[in-house]
Amino acid sequence: MSPAVARSGAALALRPVDESGVDDALRLAAIVFHDHPADEIRERHRELLLRCERFGAYDGDRLVGFLAALPLSLSVPGGELPCAGVTFVCVLPTHRRRGVLTALMGELWRAGARQGRPLAALWAADAAIYGRFGFAFATSGMTVEIDSDRPLGLRVEADPRPLRLLEGPDAREVVAPLHERSRAARAGRPRRDGWWWGTLVLPEQDEEDDELGPPLVVVLGDVDAEEPPAGYAVYRTRPGDDDAGSPGLVQVQEFEADGPGAAAALWRYLADIDLTTRVRCWAVPEDDPLPLMASDPGQVRVTQTFGCLWLRLADVRQALLARAWAAPVDLVLQVHDGVLRGNAGRFRLTVGADSAVTYEASDDPADLTLDVRELAACYLGDARLTRFVRAGLATEHRPGAARALDAALRTEHLPFTLDEF
Numbered sequence: 496m497s498p499a500v501a502r503s504g505a506a507l508a509l510r511p512v513d514e515s516g517v518d519d520a521l522r523l524a525a526i527v528f529h530d531h532p533a534d535e536i537r538e539r540h541r542e543l544l545l546r547c548e549r550f551g552a553y554d555g556d557r558l559v560g561f562l563a564a565l566p567l568s569l570s571v572p573g574g575e576l577p578c579a580g581v582t583f584v585c586v587l588p589t590h591r592r593r594g595v596l597t598a599l600m601g602e603l604w605r606a607g608a609r610q611g612r613p614l615a616a617l618w619a620a621d622a623a624i625y626g627r628f629g630f631a632f633a634t635s636g637m638t639v640e641i642d643s644d645r646p647l648g649l650r651v652e653a654d655p656r657p658l659r660l661l662e663g664p665d666a667r668e669v670v671a672p673l674h675e676r677s678r679a680a681r682a683g684r685p686r687r688d689g690w691w692w693g694t695l696v697l698p699e700q701d702e703e704d705d706e707l708g709p710p711l712v713v714v715l716g717d718v719d720a721e722e723p724p725a726g727y728a729v730y731r732t733r734p735g736d737d738d739a740g741s742p743g744l745v746q747v748q749e750f751e752a753d754g755p756g757a758a759a760a761l762w763r764y765l766a767d768i769d770l771t772t773r774v775r776c777w778a779v780p781e782d783d784p785l786p787l788m789a790s791d792p793g794q795v796r797v798t799q800t801f802g803c804l805w806l807r808l809a810d811v812r813q814a815l816l817a818r819a820w821a822a823p824v825d826l827v828l829q830v831h832d833g834v835l836r837g838n839a840g841r842f843r844l845t846v847g848a849d850s851a852v853t854y855e856a857s858d859d860p861a862d863l864t865l866d867v868r869e870l871a872a873c874y875l876g877d878a879r880l881t882r883f884v885r886a887g888l889a890t891e892h893r894p895g896a897a898r899a900l901d902a903a904l905r906t907e908h909l910p911f912t913l914d915e916f
């Protein structure tokens with residue numbers, strides 16, 4: 496039996512939730528998230544939880560707190576690392592603010608340390624909760640909308656190769672290699688297996704909007720060739736409703752192209768679909784070139800930018816040693832970590848001209864003081880340390896130290912994922 500939670504009221508026991516407890520976890524989630532999903536979606540959630548490590552807090556026999564961790568392999572600059580995909584975090588309303596989540600997080604860290612898992616990541620329902628546990632936004636995205644009531648004007652020639660429309664499992668086999676290649680180029684993406692494609696990317700029914708049709712996958716290039724295609728888009732459509740004033744919509748769920756010609760061909764196709772007058776893509780990377788490619792910037796609008804995946808460096812040393820670096824650096828970092836004390840202290844980070852990395856305890860004066868949250872925000876290449884220094888959230892003791900670390904952390908592409916779990 497694991498430690499108990501006893502901040503106030505009767506002590507609660509912490510223990511793993513076995514397979515027979517998954518329905519209890521789903522019932523708890525339905526209460527906590529005010530969500531009573533249709534049978535198909537509930538079955539998807541069940542399958543997801545069965546793949547997870549499951550941590551429970553029990554009041555007697557009753558499950559009152561729950562946290563699931565999906566085992567992920569997350570792309571990081573130059574490689575990938577084991578990562579806990581934290582999900583279905585819920586505490587019964589009667590048991591809130593008694594330290595249940597804090598205790599479940601403790602179980603997660605202990606399990607991660609046993610398994611040598613240096614990262615944890617999550618999509619947060621409420622942004623205020625996770626910073627105190629050392630998480631920070633580590634990838635961002637932007638929503639783009641195209642007014643497609645007229646031909647899409649682009650300043651770039653479209654790749655003339657044929658487009659093909661695929662459905663079902665065939666689609667996955669064709670596009671998975673291209674996704675895998677782009678996953679290596681942009682950090683922050685979990686590796687997908689067949690279950691992930693089928694259940695989370697290409698399910699018949701969209702989880703958020705039941706008016707959207709089934710997924711369609713348009714592919715550019717020869718689908719029979721040995722090389723992956725040049726690009727693809729996964730999209731769903733919704734018919735227009737004149738009475739309600741809503742346009743026929745093409746909802747782009749995922750877009751990958753290996754260059755500007757391929758991107759132009761695919762965006763043109765999506766904007767050209769009959770009986771629709773709007774293309775909406777919920778998330779593309781913040782450095783996506785589409786807005787630059789548009790002849791009329793008013794036709795392609797960025798409607799919002801937002802943080803996506805939150806990251807936690809559970810083992811800072813392991814995480815830093817595993818990533819690729821863009822420039823040599825030699826800095827002493829004073830790292831604060833109020834939760835995982837093994838990360839806290841003063842360490843010398845060196846990246847040599849030959850890219851060899853070391854990160855060792857040091858007594859030398861610190862060049863930079865920062866919290867593990869800020870390190871997580873910058874780790875995949877998204878945020879800049881210099882900005883945190885300007886915000887007063889990191890302190891530079893040697894001028895230029897933050898700029899040097901930024902230069903070393905820099906990646907060619909911004910990290911990005913839209914894989915929600």
Ligand SMILES: CC(=O)SCCNC(=O)CCNC(=O)[C@H](O)C(C)(C)COP(=O)(O)OP(=O)(O)OC[C@H]1O[C@@H](n2cnc3c(N)ncnc32)[C@H](O)[C@@H]1OP(=O)(O)O
Nearest residue numbers: 582583584585586591592593594595596597617619620623
């Ligand atoms: C990855 C995901 O699954 S995201 C989904 C998260 N789940 C939800 O939003 C469901 C609804 N909410 C809940 O189930 C619970 O309120 C939880 C899980 C958010 C928090 O669980 P609790 O057991 O109450 O948290 P716990 O008591 O350990 O709180 C620790 C600290 O976290 C912070 N915290 C907890 N809940 C919140 C909140 N809703 N907003 C802001 N901060 C919070 C507080 O600082 C708190 O410390 P304090 O009590 O000293 O002020």
